[in-house]
Amino acid sequence: MALILFSLLFFLGLVNPSESRLSVNYYQKSCPRFSQIMQDTITNKQITSPTTAAATLRLFFHDCFIEGCDASVLVSSTPFNEAERDADMNLSLPGDGFDVVVRAKTALELACPGVVSCADILAVATRDLVTMVGGPFYKVPLGRRDGLVSRANRVEGNLPRPTMSISQIISIFAVRGFSVQEMVALSGAHTIGFSHCKEFSSGIYNYSRSSQSNPSYNPRFAEGLRKACSDYQKNPTLSVFNDIMTPNKFDNMYFQNLPKGLGLLATDHTMATDPRTRQFTDLYAKNQSAFFEAFGRAMEKLGLYGIKTGRRGEIRRRCDALN
The missing domain is CATH 1.10.420.10 (Peroxidase, domain 2)
Structure with missing residues (x-):
């Protein structure tokens, strides 16, 4: 009975195992040069701007703690919505973190358009930069989707402040x-x-x-x-x-x-x-x-917090705007 139900859900498009499973080799076939493009991008950026590693690591924390690791912090505000990045606590986020993600996204869109999420780019850039400046290597399963919501009013009280107990x-x-x-x-x-x-x-x-x-x-x-x-x-x-x-x-x-x-x-x-x-x-x-x-x-563990997969998210064409 369970198998029949699963098959029915799969047929209706409500469950898609290929979308809901994360894997370190997620882009092996759909974007074979993913790892190389990421490595080239973060290396060039870190060499020219040595604060990039710290900026990207902080950006990753601020992203994951609000809506989960879904790149919602990268979205720019519009006349109809004040996005996370414009919340008071995020105004001091260094630009190097945003810039390295944009550079990687631009290169990846040329190589394999519409395939790699901004959320995965931020997660991998963070890991690779931490490793580049002497930190530990850790696994980053891939296959996140980009979030569909980014609101400044969800930030306050959900990120640690230096003045907190x-x-x-x-x-x-x-x-x-x-x-x-x-x-x-x-x-x-x-x-x-x-x-x-x-x-x-x-x-x-x-x-x-x-x-x-x-x-x-x-x-x-x-x-x-x-x-x-x-x-x-x-x-x-x-x-x-x-x-x-x-x-x-x-x-x-x-x-x-x-x-x-x-x-x-x-x-x-x-x-x-x-x-x-x-x-x-x-x-x-x-x-x-x-x-x-x-x-x-x-x-x-943090990199898996609140992630979006399947139809709960999207692959953004630009990291700073919802599709």
Whole structure:
């Protein structure tokens, strides 16, 4: 009976196994040069703009946490819809992440038009860039479709903010099925990239009556941050590397920095002291292999969150616009 029902659904077009299954070799026949085009694109972009890896990794997180990993963050607003990328929290997303996806999409449309989704491009670009700057390789099953919805009003409260308590951040991850350990591992993405001064200014200026900065900061580090960010109110684009030691290398230095008071964001300091998270920050500070293994597993899991397949999505002609 079940076989008959499945056959009927298949006949009616309601179930299509070829569309609903993800595979690392998904484009082997439909776009044989997929991997090579992706590799050429991200290599050229990273060499000319070394912030691309961090920008793309952050873009991937912001995409997956809202509608799932469906490239909804790439969609531009229209007069009839304010899209995700124009939500307050996404206005600071660096342009390099968007640009590398657009470049890859353009090349892939020339090679195999209408075949490769923007969601798959973003997922693979993220993995390949992380690996390129020294991070772990992890599997990226392919076959995602691009989402049909992108709304700015769905962003607030669904992405971690530096001003949130550790309990709030744990909750944001938990509702998406991620454990505290997975949350800490994913936070290790801060080993590359930068944060704008406004995101941590409250911790280094007029923190309290007795202290200019949060005592969790290394005093000399706090002084350096105040100098680097002295004009941030006039120039909101001023930023500082999340990891001042090896800012362009994906390693475990971010975790090594935390107990030394060299964390940049308030959440970094809290994560290094809260008993729910400290055991993992300590582990990853001591053991880079443990961090890489945990990060790779968590990224594989994140890449499957909320994905669209079959008729729940589409293959966009352009990544910044719905068909």
